[in-house]
Amino acid sequence: MVPVILPPLRQRASDIPLLIRHFAGRLGGERVEFSREALDALCRYAWPGNVRELENTVERLLIMRRGDTITVDDLPDKIRLNQARGRMQVINLPDDGYSLEQLEREVVVEALQRTNWNQTSAARFLRIPRHTLVYRMEKYAITPPDKKRP
Numbered sequence: 001m002v003p004v005i006l007p008p009l010r011q012r013a014s015d016i017p018l019l020i021r022h023f024a025g026r027l028g029g030e031r032v033e034f035s036r037e038a039l040d041a042l043c044r045y046a047w048p049g050n051v052r053e054l055e056n057t058v059e060r061l062l063i064m065r066r067g068d069t070i071t072v073d074d075l076p077d078k079i080r081l082n083q084a085r086g087r088m089q090v091i092n093l094p095d096d097g098y099s100l101e102q103l104e105r106e107v108v109v110e111a112l113q114r115t116n117w118n119q120t121s122a123a124r125f126l127r128i129p130r131h132t133l134v135y136r137m138e139k140y141a142i143t144p145p146d147k148k149r150p
Contacts, residue, residue: 009047009054016043019051023058032062035071045079048114078110105140108133117144 009015017039024032034042047053057079061070072080107126111133115121123133136142 009050010045013043016047016054019054020058023055024062027059027062029058029062029065031068032065033069035069037072038070038075041072041075041079046114048116101140104136105142108136108140109142112137112142112144 009019017034020034020039020042024030042054042057049056057076060076061074065074108122111122111125112119115125119133119137120130123130126133
């Protein structure tokens with residue numbers, strides 16, 4: 001047996017357009033185009049779910065598309081918000097306001113997802129003590145996907 005070491009997708013951004021084209025072709029989207037901005041946003045995203053998450057995203061985009069070109073507006077919010085951060089914006093708040101508690105909950109969940117639900121790493125990522133992260137998880141009833149609350 002020969003071990004194959006493959007870095008995570010976030011370290012292979014140049015593979016993303018090739019994988020998108022492969023998945024689109026396999027899923028019946030051979031004629032679908034991706035705008036330059038959409039491809040850039042997809043390449044900048046960290047892909048915590050790796051290639052499987054990319055494949056699921058491409059499938060969703062093909063199902064939900066409005067035309068033959070997929071634009072940034074068609075991308076999931078988490079990828080569009082990531083693109084906004086790449087332009088030096090931290091977050092795009094809606095004009096009618098946003099709940100600070102909901103924002104805090106989303107940030108905690110994203111940090112946990114990026115660190116594969118490792119609480120110590122997520123706390124370090126958020127630059128808070130681990131016990132503060134645990135408190136926030138309890139406050140917002142955040143549990144790992146494989147653990148269901150009673």
